[in-house]
Amino acid sequence: MTHTIQLLGEQTIYQARQTHTQLWQALHEHNEPLQLELAGVTEVDSSLVQILLWLVPEAKRLGRPLTMGEPSAVLAEVLAVLGLSAILQSEGAGHE
Amino acid sequence: MSEYDSALPAFLDEAHELLAAMESILMDVQGQQPDSEQLNAMFRAMHTIKGSSGLFGLDAIVRFTHEAENVLDALRAGELSFDDELNTLLLRCHDHVKAMLQELDHPDVLASMAAPPLIDELKAYFRQQTSGDISPLAASATEAPAAAEQSWLISLRFGREVLADGMDPLSFVRYLAESGELGGLQTISTQLPGGDAFDPEQCYLRFELVYHSAMPLAKLNDVFEFVRESSQIHIFPLATAGRYLATVTQGQDEAEQQAVAAAWQQLGVVIEAEAEVVTEAAAVEAVAPLASNLQFAQAAKQASGAVARKTEHKETKTTETRFIKVEASKLDNLINLIGELVIAGAAANLIARRSGQSAQIESTATIATLIEQIRAGTLSMRMVQIGEIFSRFPRVVRDVSKELGKSIELHISGAETELDKSMVEKLGDPLMHIVRNAIDHGIESVETRLAAGKSATGNVWLNAYHESGSIVIEVADDGGGLRKDKIVAKAVANGLISADAMLSDNEIYKLIFEPGFSTAEQISNISGRGVGMDVVKRGLEALRGTIDIDSAVGEGTNFRIRLPLTLAIIDGFLVQIGKSTFVIPLEVVVECIEVPDDLKSDGTHSHLNLRGEVLPVLNLSEFLELGEPPGKRQNVVVVNYGESKAGLLVDNLLGEFQTVIKPLGQLFSHLRAISGSTILGSGEVALILDVPALIEFAKQKEVADFAGQTEQGRAQLH
Numbered sequence: 158m159t160h161t162i163q164l165l166g167e168q169t170i171y172q173a174r175q176t177h178t179q180l181w182q183a184l185h186e187h188n189e190p191l192q193l194e195l196a197g198v199t200e201v202d203s204s205l206v207q208i209l210l211w212l213v214p215e216a217k218r219l220g221r222p223l224t225m226g227e228p229s230a231v232l233a234e235v236l237a238v239l240g241l242s243a244i245l246q247s248e249g250a251g252h253e
Numbered sequence: 254m255s256e257y258d259s260a261l262p263a264f265l266d267e268a269h270e271l272l273a274a275m276e277s278i279l280m281d282v283q284g285q286q287p288d289s290e291q292l293n294a295m296f297r298a299m300h301t302i303k304g305s306s307g308l309f310g311l312d313a314i315v316r317f318t319h320e321a322e323n324v325l326d327a328l329r330a331g332e333l334s335f336d337d338e339l340n341t342l343l344l345r346c347h348d349h350v351k352a353m354l355q356e357l358d359h360p361d362v363l364a365s366m367a368a369p370p371l372i373d374e375l376k377a378y379f380r381q382q383t384s385g386d387i388s389p390l391a392a393s394a395t396e397a398p399a400a401a402e403q404s405w406l407i408s409l410r411f412g413r414e415v416l417a418d419g420m421d422p423l424s425f426v427r428y429l430a431e432s433g434e435l436g437g438l439q440t441i442s443t444q445l446p447g448g449d450a451f452d453p454e455q456c457y458l459r460f461e462l463v464y465h466s467a468m469p470l471a472k473l474n475d476v477f478e479f480v481r482e483s484s485q486i487h488i489f490p491l492a493t494a495g496r497y498l499a500t501v502t503q504g505q506d507e508a509e510q511q512a513v514a515a516a517w518q519q520l521g522v523v524i525e526a527e528a529e530v531v532t533e534a535a536a537v538e539a540v541a542p543l544a545s546n547l548q549f550a551q552a553a554k555q556a557s558g559a560v561a562r563k564t565e566h567k568e569t570k571t572t573e574t575r576f577i578k579v580e581a582s583k584l585d586n587l588i589n590l591i592g593e594l595v596i597a598g599a600a601a602n603l604i605a606r607r608s609g610q611s612a613q614i615e616s617t618a619t620i621a622t623l624i625e626q627i628r629a630g631t632l633s634m635r636m637v638q639i640g641e642i643f644s645r646f647p648r649v650v651r652d653v654s655k656e657l658g659k660s661i662e663l664h665i666s667g668a669e670t671e672l673d674k675s676m677v678e679k680l681g682d683p684l685m686h687i688v689r690n691a692i693d694h695g696i697e698s699v700e701t702r703l704a705a706g707k708s709a710t711g712n713v714w715l716n717a718y719h720e721s722g723s724i725v726i727e728v729a730d731d732g733g734g735l736r737k738d739k740i741v742a743k744a745v746a747n748g749l750i751s752a753d754a755m756l757s758d759n760e761i762y763k764l765i766f767e768p769g770f771s772t773a774e775q776i777s778n779i780s781g782r783g784v785g786m787d788v789v790k791r792g793l794e795a796l797r798g799t800i801d802i803d804s805a806v807g808e809g810t811n812f813r814i815r816l817p818l819t820l821a822i823i824d825g826f827l828v829q830i831g832k833s834t835f836v837i838p839l840e841v842v843v844e845c846i847e848v849p850d851d852l853k854s855d856g857t858h859s860h861l862n863l864r865g866e867v868l869p870v871l872n873l874s875e876f877l878e879l880g881e882p883p884g885k886r887q888n889v890v891v892v893n894y895g896e897s898k899a900g901l902l903v904d905n906l907l908g909e910f911q912t913v914i915k916p917l918g919q920l921f922s923h924l925r926a927i928s929g930s931t932i933l934g935s936g937e938v939a940l941i942l943d944v945p946a947l948i949e950f951a952k953q954k955e956v957a958d959f960a961g962q963t964e965q966g967r968a969q970l971h
Contacts, residue, residue, distance in 0.1 A: 170416045170454060177453035202421040203458055210442045211451045218447060238426060239440045239460070 160189040164205075165197035168232075173204035180212055190222035195245075198229045205232070206239060213244055260644035262576060264305050265354060270578075271298035272351055279344050286335050295343070296325040302350060308648070313367035314353050320372045321346040324379060333382050342378060345371055365503040370489065402467045404436065406494035406522055408501045408513070409460045412483030416456040420480055426460060428476060433466025439516030443508040459509070461516040463491060495523045581674070584635060591624075591631050592913035596932050598624045599911065603935060625911070635675070639717045639726070640668030642681050646688055646715060653692050660710045661696055667717035672724045676796055676816060680726075683792035687728045687812050688713065690786065695732035695810055705807060707731070720815075723840070729811040735804040737761050755956075762802035766790035797928065799945055801896075815894075825912035825931070825941065828890060829905035830874050831881025834939040836912050836931055837901070841892045841944045845906055848887040859954065861889060861900045869951040870900035873942075876950070877926065892944050899951040901942075914941060926950070 162183055168176060183191055193212075198205070209225075216223035225245045228236065236242045275298040278291045287295075299322040306314035321343070327333045349371055356363045407429075411422050429435060438460055445457035466473070470488065477486045487501045498517060502510040517524055598621050605617040643665050654661040672680075696702075696711035703709055714729040737758065744750045744764045766786045793800055798816035817823075825836035849861065861868045870889060874881055884904030891900050914929040921927065928943035 170419075170421070173416075173453035177451070181449075201423075202416075203423045203456065204416055204421075204453055206423070206440075207442070207445060207451075207457060208453055210445055211447070211453075214447055215451075235423060238430065238435070238438060239423075240438055241440055 158189045159192045160187045161192040161194060163194040163197060165199075167200040168198050168205040169200060169202040170204045173208065176205070177208055177211075180208065184212075184216060184219055184221055188221075190224065191216060192224050192226065194226040195228040195232055196226055198232045201232050201235050206235065206241065209244055210241070260640060261309065261357070263641055263644075264309060265357075266576060266578065267305065268302050268350075268354055271301055272347055272354075274298060275347050276344070279340055279347065282335070282340065289329070292325065292329045296322065296329055299325055299346075299350075311353075311357070311363065313363045313365075314350065316367040317346075317353065317369070317372065318350060320375055321350070324375050327379065333379065339378060339382075342371070342375055346375070361504060365500055370497075373493070402433075402465055404491035405464045405466070405473065406489045406491045406517070406520065407460075407462050407464050407473075408485070408487040408489075409462070409477070410485040410501070411456045411458055411480060412485075413455045413457070414483055415480055417454050418483070422456060422458050422460065422480075425476060425480075426462070429462070429464055429466075432468055433464055436463035436465050437520045438462040439519055441509065441512045441516055443506075443512045459513075461513060461520060463520045463522075491522070498524050579634075584631075588631055588635070591628050594624055595628060595911045595913055599933070600935070628911070632673075633671075635673050636671040637674045637677050638668060639670050639672055639677065639680075639724070640665075641677055642684060643668045643715055643717070645681075649685065649688065650692060650713060653689060654696075654711075657693065659692070659696055659698060661692055662710050662712050664712060664714045666715070670717040670719060670724060672816065679792060679796055680816070683789040683814075684726065684728070686786065686789045687814075688715070691728055691730040691732065691810065691812075695730035695734075697733050701733070723815050723817055726814040726816070727811055728814075729809060731809040734806040734808055734810055735762055735765070735802065736806060740764050758804075759801060762804060763800075765802075766800070799894075823912050823914060823941075825910045826890070827907035827910045827933075827939065828888075828901075828903040829907055830877070830903050831879050831884075833879060833881075834907065834933065834937060835873070835903075836910065836939050836941045837890060837892060838912075838941070838944060839909060841894050843891040843893050843898065846889050846891065848889055848902065859951075863891065863900075866898070868898050868900050869955040870902055871947055871951040871954070872902040874902070874904075876947075892948065894945045894948050897948045897952060899948045901947065912939075912941065 160183055162179060164176060180193075213223065228245060233242070236245065275295045278287060278295055281287075282291065299318045303315050303318040303322060306312075306318065324333065324339075324343070324346075328335060328339075333339070349366070349369060353363060353366050356366065409422065409425065415422060426435070426438065439462070441459040441461065442457055444459070445451065473488055477484070480486065485501070487497065489497050495517070498514060502513050505513075514524060598617070602617045602621055605613040608614075646665070647663055650661055650663040691713050692711075696713070697705070697707075699709045702711065712731045714727065716727040716729070718725055740761050741750070741756070741764075744761075744767070745752050747767075749764060749767055750756065766789060789800070793814060793816070796816050798814055801813040801815070802810065803813070804810040824839040826839045826842050828835050828837060846863070859870045859872070861870045868891065873879075874883060881904075886904075888903055888906055889900040890903055890906070891898060893899075910933070912931045915931060917924065917927065917929055925946045926943050927940045928946075929941040931939050931941060933939050
């Protein structure tokens, strides 16, 4: 069983609190591996980048396997510009 | 520490004044050439701030102002011509010094501001102007739109609140990418906390990026206009960026510093040691003229986190409001007015008391209390700490002792003692003479000291304290002491005293204040020409002060200067002699007693036995030649000044009275016993008695009487 979260539409500072809470709960309240779908993201700012930067080590810390799906073009471009494309490939500790 | 603390406000005061002058000159000359006076004034501003900063060990400010001073010096010498660009640069120098002055409490921040990119701009400008050939790099400095493309290293450390404030760090990167070419970007997120400490609405990001663009620096700066205040933004020419690693990581934790260093390496920046910045900056030929501007440097110094920044702003504000500069004449006017108010208040009080209406008496009493408080408050505004003068002595002692080859240590205490501002200014010279005299004549040479079994290092003490309404300043040394025999011999030789004069120790010592008197066998550069000590005497007399000397041969000398606290208003004690009223300063009054019978019966005896202590008594009516018959019930007011006491015989005691001192006219300036006049509530004039002079007179009379009696005794024996 995998717990899947889909991020959709605008993911900016306005959604940051909610998105973060959702991911925090997913990490703390479920035991299944976490799957994050990013293909539906249409608008991105630094806050989502930060959330991803927080999420990856946090999942590892909690021992929760984490996989991230293919990012939307917008997100992929942002991550590329920031030199952070690699974080999408990172997987949770549980897979090893 | 206390000297530092007390002198610092004066330094800040002066520095801000100089900066303000510089700014107003720069503002005035917009678009035209400054004249030599204006150039000198600007040079002086930087030069003086540099000098004073050096005294306080503020090396960062010294370093920066030195560069600014160089440019101004070249300008003064005509090597540079003044144009708008230089005007702007100098204004930014002014701003930078001002910013540095606000960071005195944060030495690490201050240090990081010593060599801002502004210095490189100054140097580049200097080179460009003096060499006459305008390099393409310099051309871009003048914001030419067609400038060649340049490479920059941009360091963007965003403030925590940037996201919440509606600004997206990403948007800056996007904008840059549109208007130029991103040559690489490294995201640093070491500040991003793990676990629950992460707040998704705070910004933890930092970007280090290489940017190629033809955009002039000023425009590039404008890009970050809105985040500049909360963030640390640095823009450096890529070629020289390597030296600024320490600047951009100032005050940050190790992880972040390492991450930035790694990022810079990734970006191809060659990191140089920070130490090279200062020494080699001038030598670097390929330096691009412009880097970041002052505000960036300001941003850089700010501690990360909005909270820290806010408190910092608050602190700045409080230091600004701690001092208000008021024109001295305004304060003098206020004090004069309060003097009048005191007189008017006393008159109202008198009338109220005569009317016998208790309500009126009460209300005038309340007003009197308030007037008293206003008076005290206003006078305290004029009070400054004596440390202001003391603080210049460590330097003097160091220089003079070096010159003389003596090793001298200066000990300062009581620097926080306050006295009237106008007196502080006039006290500087006399005190300087005494200190120099102590170093030169007081402290012996090292060999003599060692031979006398003393430590090789001589000591000079400066001390100040308040005592019975006056301020006492002591200058002591542990030197050779004053040689009484030498002084007397010299005084006799100079015809100052007769060979058989009987003088007290103190009187002998005071001879050194006579004009042309010097016992030093060798005349040194510093003192010994016999000018100086009489300057001291005159200077102190002008301040209504006195000087006492204690000395022991081989042990040292102690000069004790006693000065009134203020020159304007005193608490007086009213006495009546015949029909005239006199004021005795309350601070010298010890007690009042009825005239003892033995004194009354015999006019020739002018002594009083006060509980076993013999005091000379001065009959004021006689002394002042009032020609009034003595009153029926006379009183003695016991006064003291310094270590001397005396009784003053008066008719009536009228009580305390706040006295505004009105100086006597020139015509009466030679009067020794009267120090001023005042106006009573009733409108009558009362004279203020000069107690030190009266005591001196009473003592002399005592000595004369005693000498006369022994003469008589001897005559009778024969």
